[in-house]
Amino acid sequence: MNAVVLTGAVMTHPRRRAAAEAIAAKDPRGRVRVVTDPDPSGPPTALRTANPSWACVGTDATHHVVFQDDVLIAENFFPCAEQVAAAAPGEAVAFYEGWEGRNSGVVRLGALTGARWAYAIDEHVPSLALMLPAEAARGYERFAAEHGDGWPYDVVIQRYLKALDIPVRLAVPSTVDHDDVPSIAGNSTHGWRRATYFTDRAEFSPEPDAPCPAFPVVPFYQYGEAKCAVRQPEGWEHLDTDRYLRRVGLLDRCEAGLAEADLPDLPGTVCRQVWLTAFATGAVVAGLTDREPEPAAAAAVFDALGPGGLCEEYTGAELLPMIPLVRDLALTAFAEGRAAHRAAAPTPRPAPLPGVVVTGGAPAFGAQLARLLTDAGHPAVHAERLDPAAPGVPQAPDAVIHLGTPHDTRYPLADLLADAEKLGARRLVHAGSAAVYRGGPAEDRTEDSVTEAPRDPEARLWWDAEQQCRAWGRQSGTPVQVVRFAEPVGPHAPLTGVLADWMLRAWTRRPMTLVEGRRHQITDYRDMAEALAALLARPAGPEVCNVASADYDESALAELVTETARRTPWEQAPASAPHTPLMSTRLITAETGWRPSAPLPAGARAQAQWLACDTHDDLAGLWA
Incomplete structure (x- = not known):
């Protein structure tokens, strides 16, 4: 030494x-x-x-x-x-x-x-x-x-x-x-x-x-939610633990054990979230070692599980009597998880062959979306370009989902469309934006509200991209669908929306500026994947669909920021610039049965944590 x-x-x-x-x-x-x-x-x-x-x-x-x-x-x-x-x-x-x-x-x-x-x-x-x-x-x-x-x-x-x-x-x-x-x-x-x-x-x-191990999967319990950090090629993915257990084929065993367990008297969903966390921990530990954990160490770390996951919501006095109840439940679930992994280990499941290619946008966001689509039953792969030689990119894919924006010069839309035709894509889904409605006077805008080129410059860029995709579809004979998403929310989401701007301001102690009379729509990243999966599950239908998880007025959106990022002051300002009005999502629900289901505070918190915990070189100059 x-x-x-x-x-x-x-x-x-x-x-x-x-x-x-x-x-x-x-x-x-x-x-x-x-x-x-x-x-x-x-x-x-x-x-x-x-x-x-x-x-x-x-x-x-x-x-x-x-x-x-x-x-x-x-x-x-x-x-x-x-x-x-x-x-x-x-x-x-x-x-x-x-x-x-x-x-x-x-x-x-x-x-x-x-x-x-x-x-x-x-x-x-x-x-x-x-x-x-x-x-x-x-x-x-x-x-x-x-x-x-x-x-x-x-x-x-x-x-x-x-x-x-x-x-x-x-x-x-x-x-x-x-x-x-x-x-x-x-x-x-x-x-x-x-x-x-x-x-x-x-x-x-x-x-x-x-x-000094670097664990590839880390279950944790935070903000009352069971989560797993999973190491991916582009960085850490943080996902709901039940989603992780489904991926590795252990969710049914976990749910069965929970149904048979003698559950303590704990508030709300605590029992389920504790069980998921400890079960997943047991499964991960069984994959790392055959040794038995030291009883004192196991008791100590599970003593800390309840306070760690619930300290934002409960006082110390309220948590103290919960500690032994959580610990005993967690130790039972931990043993179940170890046994489940050992029983399942000899029969690993083969990875499904991808039929969907996700391209464009930020690579980490595209890779995340591909995994979520796979979870939803549509095996997908992310590729920065539609290169047939790229690992995992299928010939003649069932669908190409393009996340490009009018501001993205790395993969011009014309190149994407030419590559999709060469690859033999059977369907193109263009992930557009509600910004196409920007500057319009009406609320509850429907897919046919915009029938000609908008006057607003930003809306016009999105409109032109849509028209380019639709024209290519008519020329190539390939079905094209445009999905107009409200502001995406979640890890790796674009930094251009109001929620992202306010979160960055909150983290850096800058006041948020609330504009009188505005309302906002956002789309949780998991709802985004589920909506795309719902469209892919059916033959190509409507050419255009609107997708949003929820809408907020200015003060409600500001409260979401302070709850999931950091408490910060805000100031009021009069309306001075075009704004994107609310849009109706009735069409996609009628066509596919899709409805938003993701818990939005969890998605917003995941975005806030990603903004704080990742180094973003492109943050410099946002307020220049």
Whole structure:
């Protein structure tokens, strides 16, 4: 192991200086400084104090650790920190992971498989106690000055580490816990926060090369919803756990076990969501190891499951009596999931052959849509271009779904149409936009409301693209359908809509501007896939269909942003520019029976988390 020189800092507000000094005193060698907020009367934010806290790294240091001022530190912490710094000198190390985060699932898998460390998945970096290599610590302040732009501290440092390609390893168990005191930075709205799994004595693994797994699937429970993070070629996909279990052929077994279980008296859908999470965790663990988990570790991580998933909705006092009920139910479901995986493992299901090609738009959004269509019974593949030589692209596909926009010059529509004809596509579905109605005076617009080129320039671009597709269909004899979607909402959705703009403003502490009299329609990304699947299930019908999940007035849409991203002020402004009116979706319902079914707050929250947790180079200049 390499020689380690460790320095550190505790970031604090003057009101909590005494608590910060007590934390610094935990280091017997006096290497930890107390750094106070340089503008304590300014808006509360950890970002401001983080800059000098990382910048005070010692000149001869190899590593620097920064604590926040509301932590509990395990005995023997500093020798353990030095050991892991020597063993993994180029990595970031998070000594705390809260039970409310996605990475709580990583810690849970680590504990259940016997790992002492595990690599974090894409999410804001847990920064309550974080150690960086010294050079990375020295560069943080400059990056934050150039890219911070009001984003939360844990998001900025996540983007910084991604830019440097520095992995984040999580301690299993955590050697730092959260001391539950009111948050000066305004995080108390997130409820009771503690570590997923905490030890009061830090112990470094005796093996210098102890494994630090990067799990391919991570079940987690957050905001009362059972979710799974699944590693895909383009990044992490976050999906409902029942959808994941259906993909791997275990949903029926899961549902049967839940139906037979002796369920405790817990509110609402808690039993089902806990069962899904723990069952999926058991199935994933069974695919990773045959060893039995340590009973104490299993009990501890499932003790944290209920508070982590429900702390936004319930107080600590309300959660305490729920903890043993959730734990016992989760342990039962965990055992069921392990048994189900072992029974199903010898007979893996072959991947279905794709009959649908999704192209155009952002690659990650197109790949996500292809997976959702496959889930809906229409095996699909995403291809950036209709290249017959591309992996998985079928000859003469049943349908091509094109997500191109009039502003996308990477794959011009004329090229797409020529390629679709060469490939022998049997149907083309052009994913258009409700923007074609922009500037129109009427609400409840139907598919035949626009019969000639609109005057609004943006609407005209979408209209011209539709006409180009329809003309090609007549010339080639290929059925063409245009689907006019309201603003898509979900991970990887375009950043051009009102909801996306407001979410970005909320994350970066900019006020939202509400325009008098406007109403908005949005389409959840899962409803988008289900609507396309409903059309593909029938012979090509109407040439044009409208699709939207729901409509909101200005204040209701603003409330959705504050509930799923961050509380932020808004200001009113008079109407001054053309707006897209509401459109009717009665036709697609009459033709196919499709109705929106996705829970919109979950879709909006998924979009907000994606906006915060991914680095978007194209965000720069949005407010220029």
